[in-house]
Every structure is written in structure tokens, then in C-alpha cells.
Amino acid sequence: MLSVEEALREVLALVEPLGPETVPLRRALGRVMAAPASAKLTQPPFSASAMDGYWLAAEDHTPGAVLRVEGEAAAGRGYTGPRVPGQAVRIFTGAPVPDAGGVVVLQENVTRDGDTITLAAQLDSNTNIRPEGQDFWAEDTLCPERPLTPRDIGLLASMNTAEVSVRRRPEVAIIATGDELVMPGETPGPDQIISSNSFIIAAMVELLGGTPRVLPIAPDDRDSLRAVFEMARGADLVVTSGGASVGAHDLVGEVAAELGLERSFWKIAMRPGKPLMAGRLGDGAMLGLPGNPVSAMVCAELFLRPMLQKMQGLAPAHRTELAELASDVPATGPRTHYMRARLLPGGPVPRVEPFDNQDSALLSVLSSADCLLIRPKDDAARAAGTQVEIIRLS
Ligand SMILES: Nc1nc2c(c(=O)[nH]1)N[C@H]1C(S)=C(S)[C@@H](COP(=O)(O)OP(=O)(O)OC[C@H]3O[C@@H](n4cnc5c(N)ncnc54)[C@H](O)[C@@H]3O)O[C@H]1N2
Numbered sequence: 001m002l003s004v005e006e007a008l009r010e011v012l013a014l015v016e017p018l019g020p021e022t023v024p025l026r027r028a029l030g031r032v033m034a035a036p037a038s039a040k041l042t043q044p045p046f047s048a049s050a051m052d053g054y055w056l057a058a059e060d061h062t063p064g065a066v067l068r069v070e071g072e073a074a075a076g077r078g079y080t081g082p083r084v085p086g087q088a089v090r091i092f093t094g095a096p097v098p099d100a101g102g103v104v105v106l107q108e109n110v111t112r113d114g115d116t117i118t119l120a121a122q123l124d125s126n127t128n129i130r131p132e133g134q135d136f137w138a139e140d141t142l143c144p145e146r147p148l149t150p151r152d153i154g155l156l157a158s159m160n161t162a163e164v165s166v167r168r169r170p171e172v173a174i175i176a177t178g179d180e181l182v183m184p185g186e187t188p189g190p191d192q193i194i195s196s197n198s199f200i201i202a203a204m205v206e207l208l209g210g211t212p213r214v215l216p217i218a219p220d221d222r223d224s225l226r227a228v229f230e231m232a233r234g235a236d237l238v239v240t241s242g243g244a245s246v247g248a249h250d251l252v253g254e255v256a257a258e259l260g261l262e263r264s265f266w267k268i269a270m271r272p273g274k275p276l277m278a279g280r281l282g283d284g285a286m287l288g289l290p291g292n293p294v295s296a297m298v299c300a301e302l303f304l305r306p307m308l309q310k311m312q313g314l315a316p317a318h319r320t321e322l323a324e325l326a327s328d329v330p331a332t333g334p335r336t337h338y339m340r341a342r343l344l345p346g347g348p349v350p351r352v353e354p355f356d357n358q359d360s361a362l363l364s365v366l367s368s369a370d371c372l373l374i375r376p377k378d379d380a381a382r383a384a385g386t387q388v389e390i391i392r393l394s
């Protein structure tokens with residue numbers, strides 16, 4: 001069986017960064033830029049006052065100086081009159097200064113009497129002027145290699161960028177399979193349960209910048225499966241769940257093969273997640289997740305997430321962190337075990353405690369978990385205090 005690392009290499013080889021599209025700035029949050037944006041202007045475009053007060057020439061900036069106030073500069077409306085020695089200009093925050101070589105004295109540091117001001121006996125050396133281009137210059141570029149944050153959006157706006165070139169969102173068709181499944185809100189028959197996998201996967205796709213397309217549940221027969229696979233046409237990635245194992249009703253691999261799946265692998269040395277399969281299907285990729293909800297989610301965390309990142313032009317992030325076992329753990333078997341666990345406040349590294357019940361059907365445990373504790377395959381029992389690796393869950 002393939003190791004998790006080998007399987008990750010295989011799934012990443014199935015996808016490429018998607019092409020660019022142009023979106024209005026208001027739609028760019030969370031998107032990944034496909035080409036740099038170039039500032040259309042310099043910011044600030046002029047040297048501006050950082051305070052409310054009085055602008056004066058540098059040579060007049062002496063304690064106790066008495067100056068005549070001639071005119072006013074406000075934000076959006078600068079002073080255009082002459083600049084003569086011994087003269088001050090009333091100025092407000094954000095206004096262009098009459099001359100960048102001068103000084104703005106805070107209004108708290110002058111005494112005003114009619115049209116004259118007297119500077120305080122003690123003056124600081126701060127000019128209170130924001131120089132032109134202090135933030136950025138025209139033609140400076142921005143292209144962060146991560147999803148755009150609200151802070152990036154602010155910077156792009158200030159660069160006078162109305163539209164942004166971003167990677168297309170990966171379109172992900174999601175197919176849950178199984179005769180036992182009905183949708184939330186429906187009334188299950190006596191042998192049926194509610195489908196949760198499509199909802200976990202769709203939510204993860206959305207959080208990771210993709211567009212989920214949740215298709216109808218496919219019952220366990222070849223014709224129905226084929227029909228639902230047909231509906232997935234055009235998607236960048238088809239994600240199935242269930243029907244991946246060895247049972248008589250596990251038909252996903254067979255039907256996908258009939259439809260042209262070029263399989264990269266089936267079954268990996270991972271717990272949960274053993275029956276994972278992946279390959280190329282038509283113009284896109286396919287990831288066949290196991291049916292157990294925890295298995296589906298853990299496989300999505302380890303494989304779907306980096307695939308979506310690569311499709312958006314991102315380098316898959318290194319996600320493991322060190323932690324210290326808070327309780328003893330038993331030896332592992334021939335598969336790397338991703339145990340559902342919770343983090344406890346610790347010293348220099350967090351402490352991690354696995355849940356007692358690691359059954360891969362337990363959504364309540366999965367929901368309570370805030371990390372996966374990674375146990376290497378064929379590892380000995382480990383005592384509390386041992387250093388281990390974890391992956392935080394979002
Ligand atoms: N003889 C063997 N049996 C099984 C093996 C094996 O190696 N030999 N592997 C086990 C492992 S490990 C897993 S994981 C499961 C995965 O099997 P499938 O991918 O074929 O999944 P199903 O049989 O369709 O379903 C398993 C389980 O999950 C429930 N399920 C399925 N879809 C959903 C959904 N959308 N929402 C909620 N729950 C879902 C389903 O009802 C089953 O209970 O196989 C083991 N068997």
C-alpha cells in the first residue's frame with residue numbers, strides 16, 4: 001500500500017494551477033492573485049500634514065516665534081497662496097502641505113490671538129509631515145502568494161485597483177454514494193441514515209476557495225452512479241464518498257473505470273482512509289473518498305486541501321506542528337494513524353490528548369477534535385510526555 005507521502009505526490013500530480021480571471025475588487029477577498037497589481041499612483045500623492053495645526057517654514061520653527069496666519073489648507077483643498085517668511089498656514093490632517101520642507105506645529109502647541117499665533121516655549125523636532133510616496137510609489141507591485149486578506153484589499157484599493165486578476169476558483173463536483181443515504185431534512189427509512197459527507201466536503205471546499213457543486217446522492221447501482229458521474233462533467237475535480245472499499249456494493253472504482261478513470265492508486269497505508277482512490281477523469285481529476293465520515297474528512301484534510309491549493313497557484317503549506325502527549329498511547333499497526341485529539345494548554349509546545357473512541361464513523365468526536373495526532377505506522381506504545389506531531393483542524 002502507498003504511504004501518505006507517496007499518495008500526496010500522486011494527487012498533486014493530477015492537478016495544475018487554473019487559469020486567471022478578472023474580478024471586481026469587492027469580489028477579490030480570499031482569492032489568489034494570478035498576476036501582480038501595479039499601483040496607478042503614489043501614496044500619499046503629495047506630502048501631507050499628519051496633524052491639525054499650523055504649517056510654517058523651517059526657519060520660523062523657533063520657540064516663542066510670533067507668526068501671522070494667512071490662509072488655510074484642508075484635506076481635499078490645499079493652500080495655493082504665496083509662502084512668505086513669518087507667515088503660517090492653518091492646516092488640517094490629510095491636507096497637502098504648502099512645502100514639504102516646512103513644519104506642522106500642533107494647534108495644542110500654539111497660542112492664537114486673532115490672526116497671529118505664538119509658538120510654545122518648547123517645541124519637538126517632529127515635522128508632522130507624511131512625505132509623498134511614504135506608503136508606496138506609482139508602479140510598485142503587489143502579488144501576495146496567499147488568499148487575499150481584508151488588509152490586502154485595502155492596499156489594492158489605495159493603489160487604485162478596481163479589478164484584480166485572480167486564479168479561477170476550482171469547481172468541485174461532490175457525489176455521495178449509497179442506498180442508505182437521504183439528505184438532511186428528509187425522513188430516513190428504517191435502514192437509512194442522513195448523508196453528512198457531501199456537507200463536510202462542500203464546506204471544506206468553500207473554506208478553501210473552491211466552488212462546490214453538490215450532486216444528487218447516487219444509489220448503489222451502476223446506472224445511477226454513471227448518471228450522477230455524467231452530471232459532474234466540466235468540474236475541475238470530482239470528489240466521491242463511499243463505495244470505495246471491497247464490498248459487493250462498492251461500485252465507484254468500477255464505474256469510474258468504465259467512464260475512463262486513469263487510476264493513480266487505490267488503497268493507502270492510512271488510518272482512517274485506507275480505501276482512498278485517485279486518478280485523472282476526463283479533463284479533470286477524481287478523488288474517491290471512503291464512506292465513513294471521519295475517513296472522508298481526514299482524507300479531504302490531507303489530500304483535497306493541497307489539491308485545491310495547487311489549483312489556485314499556492315504552494316501546499318507545511319502543516320505539522322510539535323506537541324507533547326498528555327496521555328499514554330498504544331502501539332500502531334501497518335498504517336499511519338491520524339487520531340482525533342484535543343489540545344490542552346501546555347508549556348513551550350501544546351499538549352495533545354487523543355479521544356478514547358477512534359471509530360471512523362463518529363462525527364461527534366470529529367466535531368469536538370481540534371487536531372489530528374499523527375502516529376507513525378508500526379510505532380511502539382508511547383508514554384505521556386513524548387513529543388509527537390499534530391495537524392490543527394480549522
Ligand atoms: N472487508 C473489508 N471491509 C471494509 C474494509 C476492508 O478493508 N475490508 N475497509 C473498511 C474501511 S477502512 C472503510 S473506511 C470503509 C469504507 O468503505 P466505503 O468507502 O466502501 O464506504 P461505504 O461502505 O459506502 O460506507 C461506509 C460507512 O460510511 C457510511 N456513509 C457512506 N456515505 C456516507 C455519507 N455521505 N454520509 C454519512 N455516512 C456515510 C455508510 O453508511 C457506512 O456506514 O469500509 C470498511 N470495510
Ligand code: MOO
Nearest residue numbers: 272273274295360
Ligand atoms: O480507513 Mo477506514 O477509513 O479505517 O475507517
